[in-house]
Amino acid sequence: AQRVTQPEKLLSVFKGAPVELKCNYSYSGSPELFWYVQYSRQRLQLLLRHISRESIKGFTADLNKGETSFHLKKPFAQEEDSAMYYCALKNYGQNFVFGPGTRLSVLP
Amino acid sequence: ETGVTQSPTHLIKTRGQQVTLRCSSQSGHNTVSWYQQALGQGPQFIFQYYREEENGRGNFPPRFSGLQFPNYSSELNVNALELDDSALYLCASSFGQGEPDTQYFGPGTRLTVL
Numbered sequence: 001a002q003r004v005t006q007p008e009k010l011l012s013v014f015k016g017a018p019v020e021l022k023c024n025y026s027y028s029g030s031p032e033l034f035w036y037v038q039y040s041r042q043r044l045q046l047l048l049r050h051i052s053r054e055s056i057k058g059f060t061a062d063l064n065k066g067e068t069s070f071h072l073k074k075p076f077a078q079e080e081d082s083a084m085y086y087c088a089l090k091n092y093g094q095n096f097v098f099g100p101g102t103r104l105s106v107l108p
Numbered sequence: 109e110t111g112v113t114q115s116p117t118h119l120i121k122t123r124g125q126q127v128t129l130r131c132s133s134q135s136g137h138n139t140v141s142w143y144q145q146a147l148g149q150g151p152q153f154i155f156q157y158y159r160e161e162e163n164g165r166g167n168f169p170p171r172f173s174g175l176q177f178p179n180y181s182s183e184l185n186v187n188a189l190e191l192d193d194s195a196l197y198l199c200a201s202s203f204g205q206g207e208p209d210t211q212y213f214g215p216g217t218r219l220t221v222l
Contacts, residue, residue, distance in 0.1 A: 004150075043112075043213045043214065043215050043216070044151070044198065044200075044213040045212075045213065046210050046211065086150050086151070088150075095141070095153050095156055095164045095166065096141070096151075096153055096211070097153065098143075098150035098151045098152070098153075099150050100148075100149050100150045101149075101150050
């Protein structure tokens with residue numbers, strides 16, 4: 001069965017500090033992994049996807065098939081990064097499996 | 109270009125009743141997915157519609173049913189409501205299949221079952 005885990009419910013860092021949001025998955029096949037973000041009073045939106053190998057708002061994520069991980073990283077956190085972050089996997093049925101989410105709080 | 113809209117915003121029902129939630133997809137999108145998000149959890153996939161046909165279903169009982177119309181708007185129907193059905197219901201639209209599609213989410217409908 002496909003599953004996405006995010007071990008931290010809440011992650012607090014100071015502004016300017018590096019941040020890493022952890023995501024692990026279980027999936028028998030070649031996964032497509034995504035990070036979604038929900039800022040306060042806004043709707044859920046795509047942040048980045050692994051196949052694009054892009055950096056959005058300074059965030060990057062590398063798919064590590066050996067460790068079945070897709071951690072989200074940013075070298076210098078900003079206060080506006082405070083939000084709820086969800087890791088998601090797209091399975092063979094073209095459907096998405098979301099993790100439980102991590103709330104990132106960037107302190108001034 | 110209009111975004112994904114959902115109605116109603118909030119809804120209160122009692123156990124055993126039936127409810128219909130509505131979603132208008134983003135212009136040009138032909139795929140709609142529905143999710144249930146309980147408090148403190150991530151969205152859970154209910155089902156997806158592609159060009160008016162169900163195209164995948166999550167682990168939800170048959171009393172959760174859906175429909176997609178020719179204009180690609182969609183409905184989620186839940187029969188025999190239970191207390192555990194209280195949640196935020198999200199609709200997401202996207203274009204096409206077999207491509208790295210981006211889902212665009214609506215604001216959600218908050219359903220409370222008493």
